[in-house]
Amino acid sequence: MHLLCLFLLTVQCALPTGVQSSTDLSRLFDDALSNSRQGNFTEALLNWNHIIDAFPDNPSAWSNRGNTKLALGDSTGAIHDQDESIKLDPNQRDAYLNRGVAEEKSKLWNQAADDYQLILNKNPRDSEALYNFANVQVVLGEWAKAQDFYNKAARERPNFAIARSSQALVAYQLGQFDVAEVELRKLIKSYPLLADARAALVALLWHLNLSGEAQSHWAAVIGLDIRYQQLEWLLNIRRWPEQPALDLMEFIQSVD
Known part of the structure; x- marks a missing residue:
C-alpha cells in the first residue's frame, strides 16, 4: 500500500x-x-x-x-x-x-x-507503475509483455529486488531456465534475506531435478516467510506465474 x-491546507473553511x-x-x-x-x-x-x-x-x-x-x-x-x-x-x-x-x-x-x-x-521511467503494469500482464498471461515491463522496472531502479525476482520468474515461465537461474543466484548473493528469490530457485532446482540443493534453500525460505507454502497467495497476491508456483507446490508435497 x-x-x-x-x-495541511491553510484555507479557511x-x-x-x-x-x-x-x-x-x-x-x-x-x-x-x-x-x-x-x-x-x-x-x-x-x-x-x-x-x-x-x-x-x-x-x-x-x-x-x-x-x-x-x-x-x-x-x-x-x-x-x-x-x-x-x-x-x-x-x-x-x-x-x-x-x-x-x-x-x-x-x-x-x-x-x-x-x-x-x-x-x-x-515512462516510473518504476512502480512499470512493475504494477507487469503484474497485471502476468494475470492476463501476457508473458512477453510482463517480461519487458519487469525488465524496464529493474533497469530504472537497479535495487528493485522484487522486480528482478519477478523478471526471473517470467523467464522461468517462458522456459528460459538458464536466464532465470543466473538472475536468481545473483539476487540471493546480493539479498540473502530475499525469500522470493530463494523460493523461486527452489522451484527451479526441483524442476531441473536438483532436489538436494532445493531442500537446502527451502529451509532458508521457511525461516524467512511461511507464505510461500500457500498456492493462492503465490498466484493471487504475490503474482507468480503458474509454472513456478505449481513446481514449488510439487516440491513442498515431496518433502512433507
Missing part, C-alpha cells in the same frame, strides 16, 4: 463537529498518518473521515482514505475515493497508482492496466 505524503480549530485539524492529520502507518486502519478511517468533512477539496485526503478502505477490504470504496481524488486533481500521479491497486483487488485488470499506463504516458 502506498501512503501519500499529506499537506467551516470545521465539522469535534474539530474546533486548525490545531485540532493538524492533530487529526498527524493521527491519521500515524494510525495508517501503524496498521490501525479502523482508527485511521475515522481520522480521514473528519479530515474530508473539514477539507473536502483535499485530493490527498481522499486518496489516503481510499488506501485505508482498501486495507480494510473495501476495494469498491477505495476506488470511489481515488476517483474523487482524481476529479479534484487530474494531474496527480499517486491516486492513479492507488486506484490501479484497488482495481487489481477487484480483478478489474484492464482498468488497472489503463491507470498504470496513464502514469507511464507521462513518465
Whole structure:
C-alpha cells in the first residue's frame, strides 16, 4: 500500500463537529498518518473521515482514505475515493497508482492496466507503475509483455529486488531456465534475506531435478516467510506465474 505524503491546507473553511480549530485539524492529520502507518486502519478511517468533512477539496485526503478502505477490504470504496481524488486533481500521479491497486483487488485488470499506463504516458521511467503494469500482464498471461515491463522496472531502479525476482520468474515461465537461474543466484548473493528469490530457485532446482540443493534453500525460505507454502497467495497476491508456483507446490508435497 502506498501512503501519500499529506499537506495541511491553510484555507479557511467551516470545521465539522469535534474539530474546533486548525490545531485540532493538524492533530487529526498527524493521527491519521500515524494510525495508517501503524496498521490501525479502523482508527485511521475515522481520522480521514473528519479530515474530508473539514477539507473536502483535499485530493490527498481522499486518496489516503481510499488506501485505508482498501486495507480494510473495501476495494469498491477505495476506488470511489481515488476517483474523487482524481476529479479534484487530474494531474496527480499517486491516486492513479492507488486506484490501479484497488482495481487489481477487484480483478478489474484492464482498468488497472489503463491507470498504470496513464502514469507511464507521462513518465515512462516510473518504476512502480512499470512493475504494477507487469503484474497485471502476468494475470492476463501476457508473458512477453510482463517480461519487458519487469525488465524496464529493474533497469530504472537497479535495487528493485522484487522486480528482478519477478523478471526471473517470467523467464522461468517462458522456459528460459538458464536466464532465470543466473538472475536468481545473483539476487540471493546480493539479498540473502530475499525469500522470493530463494523460493523461486527452489522451484527451479526441483524442476531441473536438483532436489538436494532445493531442500537446502527451502529451509532458508521457511525461516524467512511461511507464505510461500500457500498456492493462492503465490498466484493471487504475490503474482507468480503458474509454472513456478505449481513446481514449488510439487516440491513442498515431496518433502512433507
